[in-house]
Amino acid sequence: MNKYTPKDIEKKWQEKWHDDKIYAFDPSAKNKFYTLVELPYTSGDLHVGHWFNWATPDAYSRFKKLRGFNVFFPHGYDTIGLPAENAAIQRKIHPKDWTMKNVETMQAQFKTMGSMIDLDNIVITCSDDYFKWNQWIFIKMFERGIAYRGKALSNWCPKDKTVLADEHVEDGKCWRCGSVVEKKEVEQWFLKITKYADRLIWPEKPSVDWPVEVRVGQNQWIGKSEGMLLDFEGIEVFTTRPDTTDGATFIVLAPEHPKVKELTTAGQKNTVEEYVQKASTKSELQRKENKDKTGVSTGAEVLNPVSGKKIPVWVADYVLYGYGTGAIMAVPAADERDKEFAEKFGLPIEKTSFKAKPKGKKQVNYHIRDWSISRQRYWGTPVPMIHCEKCGIVPVPEKDLPVTLPYEVDFTPKGKPPLASNDEWLRVKCPKCGGNAQRDPETLDTFFDSAWYYYRYVSTDYDKAPFVKDRVKKMMPVDIYFGGAEHTLGHTLYARFFTKFFKDIGLVSFDEFALKRVQHGIVLGPDGNKMSKSKGNVINPDDVVKEYGADTVRLYLNFMMPYEGTAPWSTEAISGMFRFLQRIWKLQEKLSKQAKTDDESKARMSKVVRNITRDMEQIKNNTSIAFIMDWLNFLSQKKEISKEEYKTLLILLAPFAPHIAEELWQIIGEKYSVHQQKWPSVDEKALQKQKVNIPVQVNGKLRAVLNLSADNLKKDTVVKLALENEAVQKHLSGAKPEPIYVEGKVLNLVIKSSSK
């Protein structure tokens, strides 16, 4: 027997599996299972986090395959983003070249994982065909009024010189570069996600299995609140508590509110203008940081229709222009913020009856706002629209799609979209009137691309539509979607939104694209901190693979913690995994043709298989591996082991360590491939024959354990045996206990204390 040397076997099998197409999805077969992992961004290299993210889904998919499912596990790359464009600026490489080079590197690295993902049939979001259908979808949205041109106070990243969606402003800063985000009035494209707000709200008991934190988080972000629109002499306010209108003692307008100028009295003009001016220069972050209430009076007064009193109108930036009507009625007696404001500025506070019934219109408001979708950058899908002076905005006809990116542009940020710098590309004839017109020089947000890529996966070869309806009908929804928690408010919400839109235009028939969502945690550096170059605690997967092989790395990543967990990488623990594989390798010495699987072993094996099957289904791969170790420990103690025992070990191992499992499978002369075998079954009879441990408690404290055979589990027998037990007798000290027995589980002997 030679030594276990991963590098001698891993590449060999990877190539053979690939050549033999052993993981090929059979579109005609039933029993489909669609595993989806968020497509990686083409940043350059796979880091250990990528390995972690894929190790569990891959083991899970392999398990599903062994369980008889026809597994579809496709792959792709999210290619659009600023790093590509910035690399281009810094290193003078074209974004496309930079991106495609990274795709190549990452493809090669994915191969070393020995994953069953299909690397031949990938979606690359910057390819022409993806652009085409991306643009097609955009035009469909435009036709339905979902994509629209709007002007709004938007989040502006001064460094990236582009607009940001609300979901990508984190703590007042740009999600990508961390610059403090400014507010800027910009005309741009929006998607009317607000129209879908109600349908995106998760019901209490959803039909699909998504984590609560996602459901609650999304519902909060959508932030539905029902209330009323009330009129205060021309000022419309939104309130959720119309019943407190009698206690409204003043009105507050947001600084941007158009009525501010109109209402301000001559005496207050300078003060108000100064205040409004000041508020407009504040960034969102500054507004958030300083929660002290500020504001000024307009000098105007309006009638409170319920109390019949004239109440003053103020301007303050604690009222947000973007929410409700940008104006509120302040009820200091019922609202903390209004109270604080009233106290600070000496405004009256009056009791409310909570019984007011003002006249007004019912109104529902949402926290979520329409998704700003256009970016003033080069590296993205061009917005497929033409601006004609005569006809206005005209979509590019389908036959002219895709609108591709011109290779030559000046993409150094200058405040205007880079595409506007290429005249030849920009100028175009209007498809309607044939007159002179211009292309839209903006590109789509990268989150538009990733909102529907898993539909394209099922139709990478199709060029008549974004996807083949029938195939989607057959293969979707996705059965399980693995990804990161950071996409709770962005990507996964957008993906749900797109699915509902697709349903509306008759492309799909379901409401949710993924039946189950599982979110991974993070592998920290060995020092317990987040891995970062500056901290020098980054683990390079290529190095670890070189040292131990891919199987050890996969195994360790599956074993180190639950998929949802976050824990530090341990250079010591991973060597334990290597040791485990070496012990399995060595076990082949004990394999004997004559050896039979005895009853004890059968029972043990069944228990292991049963537990692993149960845990794998629940994606508890760490405990599944623990049971494989348990089985190995058991086999190691035997003098010789049967082929059945050994084969079971290899099949159980195969999802986690596919290469070594295959190699050993071949060594023992079994038919290729171990990955096309049947998952071992549980021998219920053997399990029933096994002896059972019955803990015996006296007054709830464990005093003895009886090892009993299955036919000795009746209450009378167990109690009798327990009472004969010395340790039990000692603690009973002659008393007559009342037995409480749960069959096959536990016996508790209770002595009723005399004082009771």
Added chain:
RNA sequence: GCCGAGGUGGCGGAAUUGGUAGACGCGCAGGACUUAAAAUCCUGUGGUGGCAACACCGUGUGGGUUCGAUUCCCACCUUCGGCACCA
């Protein structure tokens, strides 16, 4: 402030619907093999006391329900994540 998820050995973490707390792995200690070391193998490993048998304590804290609670209920402390002047 609001919402969500957690708090179990030296560490990562187990514990099926309330039923032997600490599986499995790492680390550590002792032993075997070796001239020696590494590797490997064996044994032990929650805490306290005891030579030992054994006893008591023990799942963030304090109460409660129960024959029995890491698991259920109440209050509190605390860590992490999300949202945050949303009217």
